[in-house]
Amino acid sequence: MGRLKDKVAIVTGAGSGIGAATARRFHEEGAKVVLADVSGAQEVLAKELGEGALSVDTDVTKSESVQAMIAAAVETFGRLDVLYNNAGIDGELHPVAEMPEEAWDQVQAINLRGVFLGIRYAIPEMLKTGGGSIINTASMAATVAFPSMSSYCAAKGGVIMLTKTAAAEYAAQGIRVNAISPGTIQTAITTHLPADMINAIIERNPVGRIADASEVASLAVFLASDESAFITGADHLIDGGYTLL
Template sequence: MSESEPGGRLAGKVAVITGAGSGIGRASALLFAREGAKVVCADISGREEKTAAEIGAAAIGVRVDVANSVAVQGMIAAAVDTFGRLDILFNNAGFSGEPAPLAEIGEDAFDAVVAVNLKGVFLGMKYAIPAMLAAGGGSVINNASASGLVGWKSLAVYSASKGGVVQMTKSAALDYAKQGIRVNAICPGMTWTGLAGGAEDSAPPAGMVPPQPLNRWGMPNESATAALFLAGDESSFITGAAIPVDGGYVAR
């Protein structure tokens, strides 16, 4: 069980984290809770309840399809109804689709990736921001990708969706800066999660190293730590940023 810290960096705050059933979302939920937050663990997989159970009384699990407006509204309502407010949204849920050259990608595959990665971020912000305004402000963190900054071969739609997340982040930051809501993005590089074939809490196999200057995989907790920084008051003068967490990939 993840014990909450009463005096932690997120003490008194309520966070919604999508994709909390595994990978970066799960790591973030556990970390946010340890730093004092109450956490709504949201996921479509059914594993959200397991993450919430690891945390204990400071968390609830909510099953949600982030591309479904009604489901997202229910997720935000669950946060406010259960914990009384909303301070943090981490739009983390996403998936890559099957790698292929652009002309070989079907329209259904395009629609599925954009629905989760881009529309899901839009819906999360659309319904979370009014709840944050009611609480006096807040912090939104969107999980983009290094591919949204430089592009990745055979992942044109994924890269486009994540580039859209970066630009939506910047525009939303301008929309709400004067109302006390900060909007930022993290841009992970190749990270050892289920999307990369990694089992939960496993270590990358020896010899399987992605082309990142730090010469290793990123780990979910490293992106979670970046999200924690953006969620808390230590980043109070940062908004509209897209921060690479990529082992130097974008800087090459």
């Protein structure tokens, strides 16, 4: 406990799944936490966590909303040390030649543009206090293809390269940028996927199961903490070995 003492962190997509599990862990580890989401579900968790937790309604696809989120963190807690760009959706499932353009654009807007906006507006605040840690949720779908998920795979691949580029640009100024690439995690997203797809993933996975969101949260705590001070620009797979085969 106390690994994030005195740090101020923002978690997007904090209303459920990995975001909610991470917000809870950050708070347990001593951070002041801004829980950002568009669903409103983050308000319940913020009230449960109590002091040191702030709920902010945020649409990560909109510049003004992301800027307001960061301003709320700084105005309420005085600084920004950690940003976890986690908000994301799976989107509609279609072969590439049948993918509706609006469905493609929606996934890109949330899963990739949302990460860009978070990085874009968090870095100036982090520079004011000597640096910080930015964590971006990518996916094992950036490493291996999943048919009918072309927009999701493309966006997550973009997240990894955006992570590496930002890390290279700001490492000398004390800002670390890393990605987490989860495998199949028990979240709201997986409940929307076909059961045969989930079962096929489990059968192929060397560990033989899907993960709990708390397992990803543990990795996020490490990347947010000073324990990972020499790690930047890295993509951290947490997939039970799925991409090994």
